[in-house]
Amino acid sequence: MDCMYARKGGKLEKLLSVENLTVKFGKFQAVQEVNFELHSGEIVGLVGESGSGKSTLGRAVLGLTPFQSGSVKFLGQSLGKLSRKVFLKLRPAMQMVFQNPMGSLDPHQSVGSAIMEVLRVVKHATDEEAFSRMKCGLEEVGLDSGLAHRYPHELSGGQRQRVAIARALAVEPRLLIADEPTSALDGSAQAHILDLLRGLVRNRRIGLLLITHDLSVVKLVADRAGVMHRGRIIETGSVEKIWSAPSHAYTQRLLAAVPQWRR
Amino acid sequence: MKRLEVRGLQIGFQTDQGWIPAVRDLSFDLGVGEILGIAGESGSGKSALALALMGLLPSNTQVRGKVLFQGGDLLQNNAESWRKIRGSKMAMIFQDPMSSLHPYLRIGDQIIEPLLIHGLANPKQAREQALACLAEMGISDPKTMLQQYPHECSGGMRQRAVIAMAVLAKPDLLIADEPTTALDVTTQREVLIWMQKWIRASGASLVFISHDVGVLSEMADQLMVMYLGQGVERGSLVEVLKRPHHPYTDGLLRSLPAMQDRNAKHFYSLAGHVPPGGSIPSGCSFHPRCPAVQDLCRTTEQMLEINQERWTACMRAKEGSWKSS
Ligand SMILES: Nc1ncnc2c1ncn2[C@@H]1O[C@H](COP(=O)(O)OP(=O)(O)OP(=O)(O)O)[C@@H](O)[C@H]1O
Numbered sequence: 001m002d003c004m005y006a007r008k009g010g011k012l013e014k015l016l017s018v019e020n021l022t023v024k025f026g027k028f029q030a031v032q033e034v035n036f037e038l039h040s041g042e043i044v045g046l047v048g049e050s051g052s053g054k055s056t057l058g059r060a061v062l063g064l065t066p067f068q069s070g071s072v073k074f075l076g077q078s079l080g081k082l083s084r085k086v087f088l089k090l091r092p093a094m095q096m097v098f099q100n101p102m103g104s105l106d107p108h109q110s111v112g113s114a115i116m117e118v119l120r121v122v123k124h125a126t127d128e129e130a131f132s133r134m135k136c137g138l139e140e141v142g143l144d145s146g147l148a149h150r151y152p153h154e155l156s157g158g159q160r161q162r163v164a165i166a167r168a169l170a171v172e173p174r175l176l177i178a179d180e181p182t183s184a185l186d187g188s189a190q191a192h193i194l195d196l197l198r199g200l201v202r203n204r205r206i207g208l209l210l211i212t213h214d215l216s217v218v219k220l221v222a223d224r225a226g227v228m229h230r231g232r233i234i235e236t237g238s239v240e241k242i243w244s245a246p247s248h249a250y251t252q253r254l255l256a257a258v259p260q261w262r263r
Numbered sequence: 264m265k266r267l268e269v270r271g272l273q274i275g276f277q278t279d280q281g282w283i284p285a286v287r288d289l290s291f292d293l294g295v296g297e298i299l300g301i302a303g304e305s306g307s308g309k310s311a312l313a314l315a316l317m318g319l320l321p322s323n324t325q326v327r328g329k330v331l332f333q334g335g336d337l338l339q340n341n342a343e344s345w346r347k348i349r350g351s352k353m354a355m356i357f358q359d360p361m362s363s364l365h366p367y368l369r370i371g372d373q374i375i376e377p378l379l380i381h382g383l384a385n386p387k388q389a390r391e392q393a394l395a396c397l398a399e400m401g402i403s404d405p406k407t408m409l410q411q412y413p414h415e416c417s418g419g420m421r422q423r424a425v426i427a428m429a430v431l432a433k434p435d436l437l438i439a440d441e442p443t444t445a446l447d448v449t450t451q452r453e454v455l456i457w458m459q460k461w462i463r464a465s466g467a468s469l470v471f472i473s474h475d476v477g478v479l480s481e482m483a484d485q486l487m488v489m490y491l492g493q494g495v496e497r498g499s500l501v502e503v504l505k506r507p508h509h510p511y512t513d514g515l516l517r518s519l520p521a522m523q524d525r526n527a528k529h530f531y532s533l534a535g536h537v538p539p540g541g542s543i544p545s546g547c548s549f550h551p552r553c554p555a556v557q558d559l560c561r562t563t564e565q566m567l568e569i570n571q572e573r574w575t576a577c578m579r580a581k582e583g584s585w586k587s588s
Pocket residue numbers: 153154155156157158159184186276277278283284285303304305306307308309310311312321540
């Protein structure tokens with residue numbers, strides 16, 4: 001199944017470059033001088049304990065939380081320096097799936113019409129187009145399109161999480177920041193979503209920043225990973241390297257705490 | 264000894280499109296001091312079950328069946344009887360700690376509230392118990408924390424506040440719906456170890472809902488797996504994880520990240536998706552997605568009791584196994 005318009009392939013290019021990014025809430029530095037790059041066709045995992053600043057970093061990159069210093073460049077353009085008009089035009093290419101889907105979905109709108117709305121506004125889809133692509137998008141994330149008329153509170157936690165993913169994908173972003181996108185999903189639904197996201201990265205060359213506290217997810221799908229601790233990225237490297245030879249003591253502790261179950 | 268007996272539980276939600284059956288004819292027991300893990304398909308009715316046990320379902324709901332707890336049927340409770348036992352004899356821990364914490368009240372006042380409401384302690388005793396409990400859970404400065412507002416605490420601290428609020432009144436039944444999904448693995452481990460110790464020491468029983476099989480495997484004694492509103496398998500944790508009798512359980516375990524091949528073209532997952540509420544497949548409700556489906560499965564459903572503690576909703580589990588097919 002494929003719910004997107006054309007644009008197969010695409011170049012491998014630097015999508016995002018973050019330099020010395022610092023985010024403060026009052027005096028508290030939630031993100032401290034963070035540097036990283038993300039290319040199209042690449043999955044970068046971001047792991048770390050709760051409160052380490054993962055979500056704040058993701059939000060700051062998309063301009064949803066103001067940052068105090070540093071820069072964020074999307075396709076070479078510095079987001080802080082763009083005019084509002086240019087920024088708004090660029091904005092749909094960068095999508096975020098939020099950690100708490102209840103907070104990001106409008107309680108007064110059925111989930112189907114929420115997805116159709118972004119299709120009409122961003123993709124200028126006609127009503128019929130929006131309707132069929134919305135249905136396709138729900139099925140793509142493993143939901144029955146019969147759920148379209150339900151309101152967010154009428155869905156289970158995992159159903160809501162997948163609606164949020166479908167809405168973010170509906171506008172065909174170049175960059176997707178997914179904050180704990182599978183935390184509320186059962187094993188099979190999680191595997192389905194991870195397979196879908198990996199497919200979009202491989203085939204359509206989107207760039208994916210995958211924020212999660214689930215290390216096994218990062219190990220399975222990410223190409224590279226960064227470990228965050230108290231606002232800083234304390235270790236980066238290929239997934240193989242981090243798992244086989246974690247250099248930082250905190251990373252070692254993190255890996256040791258993973259609940260193990262093997263058949 | 265039994266703590267909770269659920270018999271023929273049915274839960275339906277009324278929506279614009281008609282009734283959605285969320286839980287269908289579910290029966291199970293929970294022993295005294297037992298930790299029952301519940302895993303299952305997203306949307307299979309786990310949260311609906313938890314809310315029903317606590318009498319917290321929204322008003323657009325219909326509930327039938329029996330839930331026997333301490334000599335009475337919880338489903339016959341009126342508002343007054345619920346108020347009496349909720350927070351004292353039974354308590355719930357939700358996935359999102361913010362949903363059980365009031366943003367404008369100090370953490371301390373909220374934690375001790377159940378103790379005060381049920382007259383189990385005076386404010387001074389309650390505060391002392393709260394301090395001790397938070398310290399035991401690894402909060403380094405519990406005194407300061409009691410004075411703080413929820414937004415001033417990290418997710419891990421808030422989750423521990425919610426757990427303290429649930430356990431201080433020493434309930435006999437604790438229900439936790441994905442209590443640690445928001446936590447990182449290190450904090451999660453601390454919290455889980457503490458909860459397990461608390462259950463063992465207090466003799467309370469715990470219903471523990473989680474998608475994380477790794478967490479369940481470290482936490483639970485018994486495991487029940489749900490699919491489309493029904494329990495499809497139940498047994499001791501070790502038994503179910505080692506030798507799943509139901510193809511859904513098998514698929515669930517095989518699709519875990521640690522079981523997947525990173526280099527595979529596609530990850531393993533169960534094909535198809537759960538039908539929308541309302542339309543329940545005939546026969547075994549898993550048959551449209553079952554990799555081992557046979558003709559009989561399309562028309563007939565059957566519960567197989569392997570022994571008192573072990574049952575499955577796959578009739579083919581008896582003939583040795585569906586796994587060979
Ligand atoms: N208030 C409601 N109104 C209508 N339908 C509802 C309501 N709450 C839940 N449902 C539906 O009832 C079914 C069971 O939902 P429930 O929340 O119990 O699932 P769950 O097993 O907890 O799933 P998850 O693992 O995703 O949290 C789902 O189909 C869901 O869409």
